[in-house]
């Protein structure tokens with residue numbers, strides 16, 4: 022898998038901070054800062070050659086959005102799916118929760134494009150709306166998918182809170198030993214500690230798990246600014262975010278069967 026510079030992911034997080042600052046200090050469901058975040062992610066993906074969809078839904082009287090991106094190569098019947106929630110709570114800009122996961126998944130997708138990857142399996146990426154109100158966007162996405170389409174998703178990997186400062190150990194959650202081992206293998210190769218964590222149904226992987234899809238995810242752990250206004254750009258560690266991005270890329274390259282040297 023590629024070696025993705027931490028600065029790339031940090032630049033996305035900085036853009037999300039700028040968006041929050043310009044829109045009342047948050048990126049919450051139903052607010053202008055959320056829609057601007059969705060537009061930012063989608064524009065980067067469109068420019069990189071992804072097939073993108075801005076999927077809208079209604080919740081609490083407001084329109085919410087999921088951004089979905091497909092890399093149109095590989096077996097369409099075997100999809101490796103990476104996702105993260107795009108919304109913040111109303112209290113702050115939500116840069117660790119979850120500008121970090123948003124940026125890690127976005128930068129992994131952009132690395133796929135830069136590599137001009139031709140994977141064995143198909144790659145799909147999702148940025149979910151209204152997670153903070155109960156995984157509303159990801160539930161909507163899974164529920165509106167026909168059963169035949171759901172069954173094509175081989176695995177779903179979730180990235181929520183992956184940029185905390187003072188990370189001493191990486192939390193890995195999974196209901197599949199293969200997926201969990203893939204993340205653990207990456208961290209071990211970098212000399213980083215891991216621990217198994219149970220986040221229950223507190224993030225979007227739960228929407229996929231409910232549909233019988235194998236899921237896993239990572240988290241960088243404790244965040245003193247969790248769900249407060251200090252969850253801003255100064256609340257994340259660029260090197261931690263870079264590690265999360267490269268863990269995502271490692272897992273994607275391995276699980277989807279992306280050749281180290283792409284076919285010309």
Ligand code: PHE
Nearest residue numbers: 118153181182220223224240
């Ligand atoms: N970020 C989640 C939330 O606020 C909680 C969570 C933490 C989920 C760590 C997964 C891992 O909604």
Ligand code: ZN
Nearest residue numbers: 110118153248
């Ligand atoms: Zn949260």
Ligand code: ZN
Nearest residue numbers: 118119181182
């Ligand atoms: Zn979160």
Ligand code: ZN
Nearest residue numbers: 258259260261
């Ligand atoms: Zn550091």
